[in-house]
Amino acid sequence: MAVFQAALVNELEKLYKKKKALAALLLSLAVIVIGQIIIVGVRSGFGLRTAGSMEFPMLVLSVVVNTILPLFTALVTIDSFSGEFAHNNMRITLTRPVSRLKIFAAKITAISIFILATLLLLLFFSIMAGFIFNTNSATLDSFVRTVFSYIVSLFPMVVLALGIVLLTNLLKSGISVFFVSILIFLGLKVLGVFFSQYSSILMTTQLDWYNLFLMKSFPLAKIMRQFLIMLGSSIMLFTAGFYLFDKKEL
Amino acid sequence: MKLTKKTTMVLSFTLGAMLLATTAIADIAAKSGYDQLKDALKFTAAQCSDNLKSFTMDISYDVKDNGKTLSFMNQTEKCDRTKTAREETTSEQTINGNNYSRQTYFDKATYIRLSNDDPTYYVTEYTQERKDMAFSNPFKENNADDAEKIADAIVGNLKDNVVVTENPDGSKVLSGSLTEVQIPSLINALASFEMKQQFNGQQDNNLPHLSKDVFVKTIDGTAKINKDGVMESILGSAVVSGKDEQGTVHAITIEVLAKLTNINSTVVTKPDLSGKKVVKNVIKNENSGPEISNPQEFMGKFKNDILITKDGKFVKVGERIIEITQIDQTSATGRYYEVYKTGFDQYATTKRDFSFTATKSKDKNSPEYKFRTDAGINEAFFLDEHAGKIYLNESTTFSEGGIIFDSTFSPDLE
Structure with missing residues (x-):
């Protein structure tokens, strides 16, 4: 465990030094600022309420979870795998007395921590902005649901990251991984519209699964099914990704 | 028994795949x-x-x-x-x-x-x-x-x-x-x-x-x-x-x-019209709105006034005339011409005068008669039985030389 911890700290430090994480955080904050400006504009221009203090964080989440967050998850993941292979840094990482499984797991944990940190920061600032600028509509219930929605959004994002990890180990160049990821992402989005009855198995639809936690009647069975689908796909993607990572010649 | 790396991987992949497949099927089967x-x-x-x-x-x-x-x-x-x-x-x-x-x-x-x-x-x-x-x-x-x-x-x-x-x-x-x-x-x-x-x-x-x-x-x-x-x-x-x-x-x-x-027990009764004020109308079917039952009504002269605006007033400078000499459910022949009043000849530069042989549109129930002018332009006119008017659908619909355009022709009964 100590070895894994060391590997994780190492990965986190690399992530932190890369500035990409910082860029992601700054951009997320920009979304909040721009979103709030638009809302204030619509409110004074059209006289609509658009979003109360508790709807604002949900609005931010619905935008971020389909745009910036997947994008930066992809960038950070590609950096952590393809980037290191390309710069031959992976050789240094792998020559340490740590098994490849632990390094692989540490990398994925680091990416997950990055996603969670971004989500929590977004949660904090969007709630703040919501309370300062918008009509108060908060109840304890809606507050708890909002917090929950942000936290559970981590799961589909990790599945997405694992999918990208598999791609980085399949394709050599980081840029091709990036474009292939974007194409697949858009493709799945379109499929989700045309085959809405099967959309629950698509990664892109799962990104919106936080909506299930907002419902008045808590749909436990549906949440369990969605969770198991995500769990199943992440086990598959993790194993496949690791298999390729393990076999990779340096 | 110690599992080798390969078997572990195969096992966990299969486990993941099974988990995914069963829940996905359950999810699709479960009707929301x-x-x-x-x-x-x-x-x-x-x-x-x-x-x-x-x-x-x-x-x-x-x-x-x-x-x-x-x-x-x-x-x-x-x-x-x-x-x-x-x-x-x-x-x-x-x-x-x-x-x-x-x-x-x-x-x-x-x-x-x-x-x-x-x-x-x-x-x-x-x-x-x-x-x-x-x-x-x-x-x-x-x-x-x-x-x-x-x-x-x-x-x-x-x-x-x-x-x-x-x-x-x-x-x-x-x-x-x-x-x-x-x-x-x-x-x-x-x-x-x-x-x-x-x-x-x-x-x-x-x-x-x-x-x-x-x-x-x-x-x-x-x-x-x-x-x-x-x-x-x-x-x-x-x-x-x-x-x-x-x-x-x-x-x-x-x-x-x-x-x-009231499933299977509803009774629909036709209103009793005896002793009521009734306006009756007989038509072929609901699509036959503008159908012309008797095109012969449109034999003869139809005209409208050629107007200009002068000093903020409408001034009549002449008349446009359509004369239909033969018409039935398939075709029509006739002449279109314009007559200008003396003193307004300067407006007669765009004066038109032509004969036409029009065929009725193939579309069922359409009151449209299409024809081709000598200049080779496709035009058409429509009969409106309710208003007793002819509408000329000309390719030029803008007013020329200050003349006000009008495509509605009323019967000339004088």
């Missing part, structure tokens, strides 16, 4: 409440159009502002498929405060209409039998599939909000409720904007003029399905909240209710 609602609607529509002998459908809506009714409509529709007859009674109060009520009766050969402001029964008799007038299934319309896909996409994640309660006797209650947190912000904004425009577009002072803080507060719905799978009632309501200029909060409630009752 939204799907059950859709199925019930389709089944009910199919029953109404194909199986039930007769039924009564009540549709009503009302709009209230803080409990005060602004507008409502009640419609009772009785359908008898054995007689292929339908009877509709509607009463409504529009948002401007006007009251209407209307009674209509349809069967294969007749259409009878009576409205509240006029004691006359308007009867239309069709010489050609019409197709089944009782009830048509909206899900069998051409665009129904596409509309369903679009609806599915819009509903998206909200479809899990429909909760199903099954009763011991096999009947079901589907219900759903959305509050502002669950309604997607974009939909909320568009809906509130639409509401706001609806109210503010009216000049009436009784109506609240929402100007600030407009938003959709809640959307609720309940549907009752009987043990045969037929939807007996569906109720939807929405509350839109907003403030007017004075800062008063208005809660606008919109309720829509549809009920299906």
Whole structure:
């Protein structure tokens, strides 16, 4: 465990030094600022309420979870795998007395921590902005649901990251991984519209699964099914990704 | 036993795949409440159009502002498929405060209409039998599939909000409720904007003029399905909240209710017209609106005035004349010419004079006669039997040399 911890700290430090994480955080904050400006504009221009203090964080989440967050998850993941292979840094990482499984797991944990940190920061600032600028509509219930929605959004994002990890180990160049990821992402989005009855198995639809936690009647069975689908796909993607990572010649 | 790395990997991959496959199948098989609602609607529509002998459908809506009714409509529709007859009674109060009520009766050969402001029964008799007038299934319309896909996409994640309660006797209650947190912000904004425009577009002072803080507060719905799978009632309501200029909060409630009752026991009766004031009209079928029964009426001279504007007044400078010398259901011949009054010859530069042989459009019931001018331009004229006029559809529709364009020709009976 100590070895894994060391590997994780190492990965986190690399992530932190890369500035990409910082860029992601700054951009997320920009979304909040721009979103709030638009809302204030619509409110004074059209006289609509658009979003109360508790709807604002949900609005931010619905935008971020389909745009910036997947994008930066992809960038950070590609950096952590393809980037290191390309710069031959992976050789240094792998020559340490740590098994490849632990390094692989540490990398994925680091990416997950990055996603969670971004989500929590977004949660904090969007709630703040919501309370300062918008009509108060908060109840304890809606507050708890909002917090929950942000936290559970981590799961589909990790599945997405694992999918990208598999791609980085399949394709050599980081840029091709990036474009292939974007194409697949858009493709799945379109499929989700045309085959809405099967959309629950698509990664892109799962990104919106936080909506299930907002419902008045808590749909436990549906949440369990969605969770198991995500769990199943992440086990598959993790194993496949690791298999390729393990076999990779340096 | 110590597992090798390879077996562990194969095992965990298989485990993951199985987990994914089984839950995915379970998830697709598990019909969400939204799907059950859709199925019930389709089944009910199919029953109404194909199986039930007769039924009564009540549709009503009302709009209230803080409990005060602004507008409502009640419609009772009785359908008898054995007689292929339908009877509709509607009463409504529009948002401007006007009251209407209307009674209509349809069967294969007749259409009878009576409205509240006029004691006359308007009867239309069709010489050609019409197709089944009782009830048509909206899900069998051409665009129904596409509309369903679009609806599915819009509903998206909200479809899990429909909760199903099954009763011991096999009947079901589907219900759903959305509050502002669950309604997607974009939909909320568009809906509130639409509401706001609806109210503010009216000049009436009784109506609240929402100007600030407009938003959709809640959307609720309940549907009752009987043990045969037929939807007996569906109720939807929405509350839109907003403030007017004075800062008063208005809660606008919109309720829509549809009920299906008296299945197989509804009786549709043709209104008794004896001793009533009746206006009767006989036509071939409902598509034959503008058909010309007697084109011979249009033999002769039709004209209109050529006008110009001079010193802020209309001045007549001449006449355009169409002279039809032969006309029947397939073709027409005649001449078009313009005559200018003396002293206005300077306007006659665009003067036209030509003969034509027109053929009637192949489209059934169309009163259009097409012809080709000597200059090789396709033009057409239309006969309007009701107004007794000819409309000339010219390729040049702009006014030339200050002349005012007019394409309507009236009969010259002098």
